Structures are given as structure tokens and as C-alpha cells.
Amino acid sequence: MEAVTGYASYVLPITIVLVGAWLVWTVVRYVRADQGMRVSMRQAVRVRWGWVRLARMAGLTVTDRTPSLLAQITAQKDGATPAPRVLTPKIKVKPDQFGVIVRARTLPQVGLEEYQKSARFLADAWRCTRVSVLPDGPGRVVIRGVRSDPLTTPTTHRPTGRPPTDLTRWELGVDEYAAQVCVSLANVPGVTVAGVPGAGKTSGVNKFVCDFAPSAAVQIVTADGKVSRASEGDYADLVKRMFAFCGDDLDEANALFKRLVELRKRRSSVIRDVLGVKNMWHVGPSPEWPLTVLIIDEAHTYFREYKGSDPTTRRLAALTAENARLVEDLVKKGRSVGILVILISQKTTGDAIPTFIRDVCPIGLSFAQKTVEAAVAALGEDIRNWPDASPVTLQDPAYVGVAVMAMQGRPGYTRIRTPYVSDADAAHIADATSHLTADPDLCLDALLRATGRTTTPAPSLTK
Known part of the structure; x- marks a missing residue:
């Protein structure tokens, strides 16, 4: 007892x-934060203090009429009836740039559905x-409150x-609740990107190139229907990191597509012997067997139907x-051997991208569109049932860089703010990673030689 008293x-x-x-740590964090974060920190304090x-x-509380053991003992002494207890879910609040993230417990009769019904009241409060x-997770919910709209906040x-x-993870941007949006590229044969000019299509693809360029296990080739030479257009700063490039010349594009189809055939014929699997994604891309990404910008240039x-x-x-036949081959047969096709067009209607190509691509993004028909072509018929998420509503200049897509595991459609990558940063990344550029045909030749197998030489692609 004396020891306890001493302590x-x-x-x-x-x-x-x-x-x-x-308190000192809190004040230091507050002082060092920017203005937006300070507002969120004050908001977090209000949320904690006013939660009960x-x-x-x-209506997010439960009345427990069963008295606790202590209340029963007290009631027996006093001879009074124990009062029922009002249980309030416990919460943890974390501020960020856009608002607060609240993690709360559930209670009997106060579950996910009850929280969702109260969302609009929480937003007002x-x-x-x-x-x-x-x-x-079991017994928990996460409540995301955004003070400023992430969709109209350029990043x-x-x-x-x-x-x-992770070479299977493509980070697109943030959704309307400022949560990171990522899609998996594993076993994905193709991606379609649609939107009116200036809506942010090419900028979104530039981010993809800059993020994956530092990996020798990814090789990129581009066909840009907007330009005639590699020194022109949106990809001029990135062409150093591309093992091949062609402009709007149909003969050059045809030769490029043929070479990639030949690469697909060669990979298909040796994949089981070289990698020991039928699907490259079971072992993942490598510098010897890189993920080969074909970007086709202004895709309608190469698939247009000429009449005369x-x-x-x-x-x-x-x-x-x-x-169209060659690209169809790549999309339908290239998935298992590590070939990904990204098709970009203003409209992904059947006259721009043939439906036998478009409908095989499981990932579709649409930036701003002018007509519902264009939105349906890009995202499917179900977008008619979600008018608030339609890309037709993104024509305001504040929404440049915002795309719509269907996300697995989420109902409806998700709107995503894609970040802008400056030309200077893109050029720097291309320069710094240009030494990683390699022709996948030559990589396959080297891999076959290293494993003691014969290979049929194939001419390398030229820029």
C-alpha cells in the first residue's frame, strides 16, 4: 500500500x-498545415465534440433497457429501478485536405443501412x-465527408x-469523395478512353506513361492519328520512352500493327516452354517478357470506312x-501474352472503333460528352439509368480532367478527377528512363537464346 501511495x-x-x-504536437501540426488542412482540422474537432x-x-443511438451489473447493485441498495442507458457509437475522426474521415462502430439496430440513411443529415451538420x-469490416463503417468538391478541384x-x-495497379485519380481510384490491369486486354477534345483524355494517358516508364518490365508503342511525325503532338515529350511510334500514315500504322501481331504469335507459340505457364499474368511482367502497351490515339483515323x-x-x-482486323487480333488474343491496347477517340461509337474491338475491352473511361448516345457508346446502356453520373454533365470547364467509369464492386458509375502532368515533368521522365526502352521482339530473342531455344529473327520496330 505504501508503494502504491509513493507512485x-x-x-x-x-x-x-x-x-x-x-497539445504542443497538435499546435505544431496546425501551424505547419496549409489553409485547407487547417479548416479540416477545425472541422474534425467540431465533429468529435458534437457527435453524441x-x-x-x-437516430444513430440505441436504448439499452438491460441494466449493467453495477447499476443492478446500486439499485438494490437504493431500492430504485435502474434507468435505461442510451448507447452512442464510438468514432475516430481524421482530417485531410478535402474534409474528414470518420470511422464508426455499429450497434444493434444501427448498422450500415442506418448510417447511409442519415448521410444527408450528417452532411448538413x-x-x-x-x-x-x-x-x-465487421461491425464498422467509414463515413467520408468532403467539404470541397474534389471533382472541381484541379490536381x-x-x-x-x-x-x-505493382505493375497491375493503375492509379487513375480520386473520386468525388477524394478516395484513390485504382484499376487492375492484370488480364485486361484493352481499355477505351472517350471524350470531346480538350476534356483530358491524353493527359490521363500521359500520367499512365509517366508512372510506368521507370519500369523495364513495361514497353510502350504509340500510334497517334493527330500528327504526322513523332516530334509533333501530345506525345513528343514521351517518344524517347517508346520503342516505336507512327503518325496518321495508314501504311505505317498497318506495318506497325502487323509487327505487333507477329510478336503476339511468337509469344503465344513459346510462352508455355519459356515461362512455364499459359498466362503471363500468373508470373507477371519482366524485363525479358515486358508488358507491351499499344496506345492508339484518335483511333478512328486507322479504322475509318472509306467509300468510293x-x-x-x-x-x-x-x-x-x-x-481493324489486326487490332482485333491483339485485343482478343494478346491478354495472356502480356499485350494491352489502349484506344482513345472522341467518340467510341461503332464508326470510330469497331464494336468487335470496343466491346471486348473491359475497362471504359469517358470524359465529357455532348450527347447521351456518345456516353452510351463509351460506358454502356446502363449509364442511362444514372443520369447524375453521365459524362454529358461534365461539359463545364471546371470538369476538365474528370472521367466516368464503372467500377467493379460499386453500384452505378464513379466520377474520377485525373491529375494533370506538366510537359516538363513528362519530358524529364522520358529522358531519365529512355535507357530502359527496348524492342519486345529483341527481348524475346534474347530470352530464347538464354534458355537454349531457337528463335526466328524478326526485324525490330523503328521510330
Whole structure:
């Protein structure tokens, strides 16, 4: 007992020191934060202090009429009936640039559905633009409140220059609740990107190139229908990191597509012997067997249907028809051997990208569109049932860089703010990673030689 009494004299000073250290740390964090973060920190304090009262008003409490053991003992002494207890879910609040993230417990009769029904009341009480409620594991929910709209807040992305840790993960940006949106590229044969000019299509693809360029296990080739030479257009700063490039010349594009189809055939014939699997994604990309990404910008340039009886028109019509057949081969048969096709066009209607190509691509993004028909072509018929998420509503300049897509595991459609990558940063990444550029055909030749197998030499692609 004397020992306990002796230690008790130290409890108060230790408590004061700990509380003081916490207060100093909080003040330092507040001072060092920018203006937006400071507002969120003050908002987080209001959420914590007002939670008990707000939960009762929003119907997020439960009345427990069974007294606790202590209440029963007290009641027996006093001869009074124990009063029922009002249980309030416990929460943890974390501020960020856009608002607050609240993690809450569930209670009997207060589960995910009850939180979701109260979302609009929480938004008003917390002065948020919108509030979402999602499950966060058994017995828990995460409540996301955004004070400012992430979709109308332009963001920038500065590439790190470091190889990505996961080559199957494509980070697109943030959704309307400022949550990171990522899609998996594993076993994905193709991606379609649609939107009116200037809506952000090429900028989104530039981020993809800059993020994956530091990896020798990714090789990129581009066909850009907007330009005639590699030194022109949106990819001029990135062409150093591309093992091949062609412009709007249909003959050059046809030769490029043929070479990639030959690469696909060669990989298909040796994949089981060389990699020991039928699907490259079972072992993942490597510098010897890189993920080969074909970017086709202004895709309608290469698939357009020419009508006419003169020799020139007939020749162009034959070229575009063959281009469609070749790209169809890559999309339908290239997935298992590590070939990904990204098709970009203003509209992904059947006259721009043939439906036998477009409908095989499982990932579709659409930036701003002018017509519902264009939105349906890009995202499918179901977008008619979600008018608030339609890309037709993104025509305001504030939404440049915002795309819509269907996400697995989420109902409806998700709107995503894609960040802007400056030309200077893109050029720097291309220069710094140009030494990683390699022709996948030559990589395959080297791999076959290293494993003691014969290979049929194939001419390398030229820029």
C-alpha cells in the first residue's frame, strides 16, 4: 500500500507532461498545415465534440433497457429501478485536405443501412458538400465527408521516377469523395478512353506513361492519328520512352500493327516452354517478357470506312479494314501474352472503333460528352439509368480532367478527377528512363537464346 501511495505522487506530473506534449504536437501540426488542412482540422474537432448530440438527433443511438451489473447493485441498495442507458457509437475522426474521415462502430439496430440513411443529415451538420458511408469490416463503417468538391478541384501529379511496386495497379485519380481510384490491369486486354477534345483524355494517358516508364518490365508503342511525325503532338515529350511510334500514315500504322501481331504469335507459340505457364499474368511482367502497351490515339483515323470506287479510296478502305482486323487480333488474343491496347477517340461509337474491338475491352473511361448516345457508346446502356453520373454533365470547364467509369464492386458509375502532368515533368521522365526502352521482339530473342531455344529473327520496330 505504501508503494502504491509513493507512485501516486508521480501520476499528476506525468499526466501533465503527456497532455502538454500532445497539445504542443497538435499546435505544431496546425501551424505547419496549409489553409485547407487547417479548416479540416477545425472541422474534425467540431465533429468529435458534437457527435453524441448529433447521433441522438439522427437516430444513430440505441436504448439499452438491460441494466449493467453495477447499476443492478446500486439499485438494490437504493431500492430504485435502474434507468435505461442510451448507447452512442464510438468514432475516430481524421482530417485531410478535402474534409474528414470518420470511422464508426455499429450497434444493434444501427448498422450500415442506418448510417447511409442519415448521410444527408450528417452532411448538413458537418457542413460538407457530400457524405458517403461504406462498410469498413465487421461491425464498422467509414463515413467520408468532403467539404470541397474534389471533382472541381484541379490536381497535379509529379511523377516520382521510381518503378511502380505493382505493375497491375493503375492509379487513375480520386473520386468525388477524394478516395484513390485504382484499376487492375492484370488480364485486361484493352481499355477505351472517350471524350470531346480538350476534356483530358491524353493527359490521363500521359500520367499512365509517366508512372510506368521507370519500369523495364513495361514497353510502350504509340500510334497517334493527330500528327504526322513523332516530334509533333501530345506525345513528343514521351517518344524517347517508346520503342516505336507512327503518325496518321495508314501504311505505317498497318506495318506497325502487323509487327505487333507477329510478336503476339511468337509469344503465344513459346510462352508455355519459356515461362512455364499459359498466362503471363500468373508470373507477371519482366524485363525479358515486358508488358507491351499499344496506345492508339484518335483511333478512328486507322479504322475509318472509306467509300468510293476509285483505286486510291479502295486501297485506303482495304488498309483500314485490315487495321481493324489486326487490332482485333491483339485485343482478343494478346491478354495472356502480356499485350494491352489502349484506344482513345472522341467518340467510341461503332464508326470510330469497331464494336468487335470496343466491346471486348473491359475497362471504359469517358470524359465529357455532348450527347447521351456518345456516353452510351463509351460506358454502356446502363449509364442511362444514372443520369447524375453521365459524362454529358461534365461539359463545364471546371470538369476538365474528370472521367466516368464503372467500377467493379460499386453500384452505378464513379466520377474520377485525373491529375494533370506538366510537359516538363513528362519530358524529364522520358529522358531519365529512355535507357530502359527496348524492342519486345529483341527481348524475346534474347530470352530464347538464354534458355537454349531457337528463335526466328524478326526485324525490330523503328521510330
